[in-house]
Amino acid sequence: MKEKANIRHYFVDEAGDLTFFDKKGRIIVGQPGASKFFMVGIAQICQSEQVILELAELRTQLCNDPRFKDIPSMQPSANKTAITFHAKDDHHDVRLEVFKLMQTFEVKIFVAIKCKAELALATQKTYEALSKKINQDDIYDDLVKRLFKDRLHKASANHIVFARRGKTTREEALQQAINQAKKNFETKWQICSDSQTIIKPAYPSEFAGLQVVDYYLWALQRLYERQEEKYFFPLAQKYRMIMDLDDRRNKGYGEWYTDSNLLSLDKLKWVVG
Template identity: 60%
Template sequence: MTHPRFKNIPSVQPEAKKTAITFHAKDDHPEIREKVFELMESFDIKVLIAIRSKADMAESAKANFKSLGTKLQQNAIYDDLITRVFKNLLHKADVINIAIARRGKAVREEALEQAINQAQKNFESQWKISSNSSIIIEPTYPSEVAGLQVIDYYLWAVQRCYERDDDQFFLPLAKKYRLIMDLDDNRNKPYGEWYSDRNPLTLEKLKGARSK
């Protein structure tokens, strides 16, 4: 905020409530964004992501509403993604702290706890391994937890691949992504396409998904 080259950038001004209080890839100035990405290359971090396609969900929602008369709820989609992301992670430590970005004004702690509990149950059902981990869930704002700012940047880099055929931000960090679950790309498997070291995410593969 005091750097001569950056201090007059609109997003850095305190009244803008953007870069001045939290890093956010969409809002940050390109030069600041580049510095954040350079810093992130040194982080010892593992990233797991679950992705849904709005277009595919819209078609599914129309079909469900026509046959069942029920509407697809955003919170239900969000909670399902949380369950999927955390399924194989909740047995790896005695105490697990989960910071979840608050969405709007609602905290929804009970619903988030249910999603996490379901993840535990799904893991135990599949692997027959129970977990006694103590799980602490903290709905919070990115300005209060650096990890939420970091994952925002990782998500933004993947979004650029999907929506703009642009992998310049993704490639330098590609090895940090341990798993990217594209749940609506069912060309090869009914549960979606899982990108990892064995199946790296590339623009060519995404183009194939869009032409399915």
């Protein structure tokens, strides 16, 4: 289904963290409190208004379900499931209901992944050579540029909602990342994109699309971090591109998972070695 006035709606979130070292400077990637991977993902949602209505309806049903009345995350005072769906915080049975609904949405998911062990070593080398730490925002912005480079010329207008990171909106920095993505596309293809781009940092409770991308990232993260397939594969057809940027076994720029190279557990470098 084509979107009205050729407007595309994108929702951006991250999974994992950018913690690399303990207080003594030792690498703690993969230990409790520090994920093995960092991901940024975007959900392109065709019928965003319908998604809002259906997620709100499901939340109302679940909050009124006697099975969940004593679950802490379901209480309005907890500011969790009763306010917004968040895969990490939601009760297992709630999560299954949300996943079931999300399989019916018309969405396309694009994800860029960095291996934090590789990032930690690069951070160490940079600091030793230049006495300079790698800015975590730069890592995030780089993945944003990669994800949007080939996306923004396909519509007359792009509305992009970013999940807020911390206390600042970083609106100017995000706009710069999007502008650079356009320039990178123009440099590669000699095609100038004059589409309008509107950026808005927001909380998941404000935009249902952020709840969608959160769930898809959580499922993919479980595959990478825990080799857990059961959440990823029911949704697998919605992931249109997964860029595993540090798996350079076959190509210098990483491994791209698409319809012609479907992601499976036995293909992951981090599992098969």
